[in-house]
């Protein structure tokens with residue numbers, strides 16, 4: 001057994017990166033996190049955190065520090081541009097009793113618990129070379145352009161869907177990214193859509209385009225535009241605000257779309273991106289392992305990216321504790337334990353994507369039929385049915401070594 005602590009480089013200060021850093025720290029490793037941004041991001045968009053996520057957060061010891069914002073009396077409306085509204089099914093009504101949080105709430109809880117993990121901002125890897133019992137990484141400080149080499153026992157690539165670590169070690173993005181031919185724009189509203197209470201969620205779903213408003217208990221909602229397109233590149237040739245006005249026209253927007261677009265004009269931050277899954281036959285190679293969206297991006301449509309990022313980081317730490325002198329076995333076991341669940345979430349995302357934003361007339365009719373089945377009002381505290389428990393199961397798996 002080695003006497004010196006092993007050293008790990010974690011690339012990316014998001015949910016998967018920080019979960020991995022805490023997991024490795026608990027396993028006795030010395031951990032450095034590099035983040036290409038010059039400071040830690042805050043805020044973000046609505047996340048539904050399922051059992052897999054909160055059991056991993058508990059195992060990592062961060063759940064008590066997580067601020068949750070599940071509305072106490074949530075109500076969701078299915079609305080139309082012309083102002084019709086009917087009771088609908090919201091994201092948090094899904095089986096599995098998810099918590100409603102902002103992405104930043106999860107990240108803040110993790111950051112608070114990094115302990116003596118070193119964090120270097122404005123830093124990214126430019127070369128990663130496997131040297132048998134470790135890796136030699138070239139690190140670029142972006143502000144100065146200075147590069148230096150450092151050796152680590154393990155590199156964890158948690159740098160998101162367009163991962164640099166994946167490109168450097170496994171190959172070009174095109175080999176692993178599977179586009180879902182959709183664009184999303186997510187951001188925080190300063191004010192709820194007029195005519196609705198704070199705790200109301202809204203869903204405006206049409207063929208190939210939708211708007212979702214996700215409510216919280218203690219702050220205004222977040223908005224999500226989601227639309228289908230085959231020409232992804234064309235969506236990035238004009239400012240997102242202009243693109244969305246074009247895509248959601250030429251019909252009159254109606255109150256909710258108009259409000260959301262006006263708020264986007266004032267939003268300090270927003271995410272405008274295409275939706276891609278990541279498919280890989282192995283998430284590790286030599287002494288490099290990918291975690292989170294970098295490895296498997298299940299996409300927002302699955303509702304499980306944050307939960308699986310937490311679980312991936314937590315399980316990695318536990319398996320390295322179990323196999324302290326056999327990193328290869330730890331990584332192989334980790335990959336095998338997560339893979340069936342990730343595959344299932346990736347498949348579910350394709351189905352759920354039709355609920356979020358149906359791809360055409362048939363899918364639209366199918367969606368409306370499913371939604372009308374789900375509308376039955378349930379008294380609070382009613383125990384889940386067998387069918388609900390069945391659907392909730394994959395989202396509530398606890399991953400332990």
Ligand SMILES: Cc1cc2nc3c(=O)[nH]c(=O)nc-3n(C[C@H](O)[C@H](O)[C@H](O)COP(=O)(O)OP(=O)(O)OC[C@H]3O[C@@H](n4cnc5c(N)ncnc54)[C@H](O)[C@@H]3O)c2cc1C
Pocket residue numbers: 011012013014015016017034035036037045046047048049050103123124125158159160161163164165184186224271291292293294299300303304305306307308309
């Ligand atoms: C609109 C939307 C809604 C969602 N809803 C849900 C939900 O309801 N439930 C759920 O579980 N999940 C949801 N997700 C998915 C979830 O947000 C992601 O799966 C999760 O945040 C991914 O975390 P990550 O740490 O893997 O990657 P990221 O969040 O992408 O973090 C990567 C980090 O790495 C940094 N980085 C990138 N490149 C480099 C580099 N070269 N060097 C150094 N650092 C780098 C980035 O700056 C970033 O800080 C949603 C996603 C979106 C977009």
